[in-house]
Amino acid sequence: MAHITTSVEYGIHGLLWLVGNDGKALSSREIAEIQGISPSFLAKIFPKLEKAGIVAASEGVRGGYRLGRAADEITFLQIVDAIEGEKPLFDCQEVRERCALFTGGVPGWATSGTCAIHAVMKQAEKAMRDALAAQTLGEVASRFSRKAPESFFADFKEWADERQTTRTARTGRPVRDGPS
Amino acid sequence: MAHITTSVEYGIHGLLWLVGNDGKALSSREIAEIQGISPSFLAKIFPKLEKAGIVAASEGVRGGYRLGRAADEITFLQIVDAIEGEKPLFDCQEVRERCALFTGGVPGWATSGTCAIHAVMKQAEKAMRDALAAQTLGEVASRFSRKAPESFFADFKEWADERQTTRTARTGRPVRDGPS
DNA sequence: TAAACGCAGACTAAGTTAGTCCTCGTTAAT
DNA sequence: ATTAACGAGGACTAACTTAGTCTGCGTTTA
Incomplete structure (x- = not known):
């Protein structure tokens, strides 16, 4: 891995x-579903982004996530560190302290x-980190925009609107029809 | 990790x-012992360096490892790739193919x-790889030489010489004195 | 021929990763 | 006031990786 x-x-x-x-x-369930990935897994990732201020969360029934700041001010490095927690590439074992030639104490030099x-x-x-810090979400998003046709964004808006309405329409109906 | x-x-x-x-x-046991690390573990690492031509192995009773080429021509990248096998930093899951908006086939764009x-x-x-490729074993070795006192290298030579003689001196004596 | 080598593979223990599930407090609409 | 949708968090699992050990084999030198 x-x-x-x-x-x-x-x-x-x-x-x-x-x-x-558009703000x-x-x-998290919608984000997962539109990408075809596990909702419960994605639900563990976004709180980390929230703690880093990359997204802002709103709780409750019509809640969800928005960007915490402008997309141009979110770097790939910030995202990686927020999710993975600044793990070093290399973990020095200080082998030099174990040298067998140093009988009775390791010299200062x-x-x-x-x-x-x-x-x-x-x-x-x-x-590596400098390279990641040089790329922002905004840049990659606009790179994608130039590639995708206008119909794609229209489809997305339509999908999002439908979600917006159906998720409230489901409310208030206590499902008591099955095994009762 | x-x-x-x-x-x-x-x-x-x-x-x-x-x-x-000095060539x-x-x-592998000597190399492990002088560093205070596990001989059996190091014994699994050096065959990988040998396959990459970084070291040359000689088998048999007075065998061991030498550098396979000049230290200035061995880069850190070569060593990392030889031991770890060129694992990519990132393994793309091709999420873009799973987008729920693409009903019935993913478009070419x-x-x-x-x-x-x-x-x-x-x-x-x-x-990252460019940075690793820019550093050679020879450079790091000479950086270390400038730091270490001359007595250290004298100690090392003495240690190596003693090994050289004692490991043949042990030969030919069938140890039959214990539980017989 | 025995011991010191390199080499390879089986094996283990601990840690990490991807992923699921359940509970909790919050919030909006009925 | 409920109910269901939401975020947050923790427990849990399965698969994989890593560090490390051990055993056996073929080679080489004294």
């Missing part, structure tokens, strides 16, 4: 739908500063 | 000892080219 998880993938896909929804809220190998890994991690 | 494993860490530390051993072979999210991740992965 890869280091950037499918949770991040689902999260970003979900966020892209919010970008295209209106979508519930050996442990001063960062381990040379760790330094290389940190540099590589920074390169 | 991190994406760059401790196997890579142990492998690089081991290779650095080979750099400082002479060290057995949606699946043509690389997924926009995947493209960002690939870019980040490339940045």
Whole structure:
């Protein structure tokens, strides 16, 4: 399995739908359903985005998620860190402290500063993080907009509107018709 | 756990000892022992480096490992790929194919080219790999040499020489003294 | 011929990931 | 006032990965 998880993938896909929804809220179930992924799994991802301020949640019956700030101010790095929690690329085991030549105590020169190998890994991690920080949700969304036909967005609006009405229409009917 | 494993860490530390051993072979047990790590675990790492040509193995009683080429021509990326096997940073699940708006077949424009999210991740992965490819074993070894005192290398040579003699001195004595 | 090697595979324990399910408090519409 | 839709959170599971051990095999040198 890869280091950037499918949770991040689902999260970003979900966020892209919010970008295209004109500031209106979508519930986590709707976001999951329109993408064909597990609703209960997505429901564990969005609270993390909420804690990071990437989305704003509204509770209750017509609640859901909106973007917490402008799509241009949400970077991929922020999303990855929000969902995965800033796990380092490399976890230095400090092998240099275990060298058998150091009988009776590790000398200062050996442990001063960062381990040379760790330094290389940190540099590589920074390169990756910089690349992720250079991409925003807004840019990717508009890249997608240029690719998709206008009918697609019309279909989405229609789908969202229908959801908006049917989810209130279901209310107030206590389902007592089956095994009673 | 991190994406760059401790196997890579142990492998690089081991290779650095080979750099400082003047082309002479060290057995995997010696490399493990001088670093205070598990011999049996290290014994699983070095065959991977051998397959990649990073080290050359010699079998038999005085065998062991040497560098397969000049330390300046061994990059960190090569080592990581040799040990971990080129695992991608991100494994695209092709969520775009599951969109619920695509009733009855996914349109061509949606699946043509690389997924926009995947493209960002690939870019980040490339940045990381480029950083790893820019660092060689030789550079890190000489960086370490400037830090360590001359006495350290003298200690190492002494240790290696003693190993060289004692491991043949043990030969030829069938140990039959215990429970017989 | 024995011991020191590299090599390969089976095995285990712990941790992570993807995913499900259930309960709770909140909110809007009836 | 209920009811059902919502977010939030925790317990739980199955599959996979990682770190590490152990055993057996073929090779090589003394």
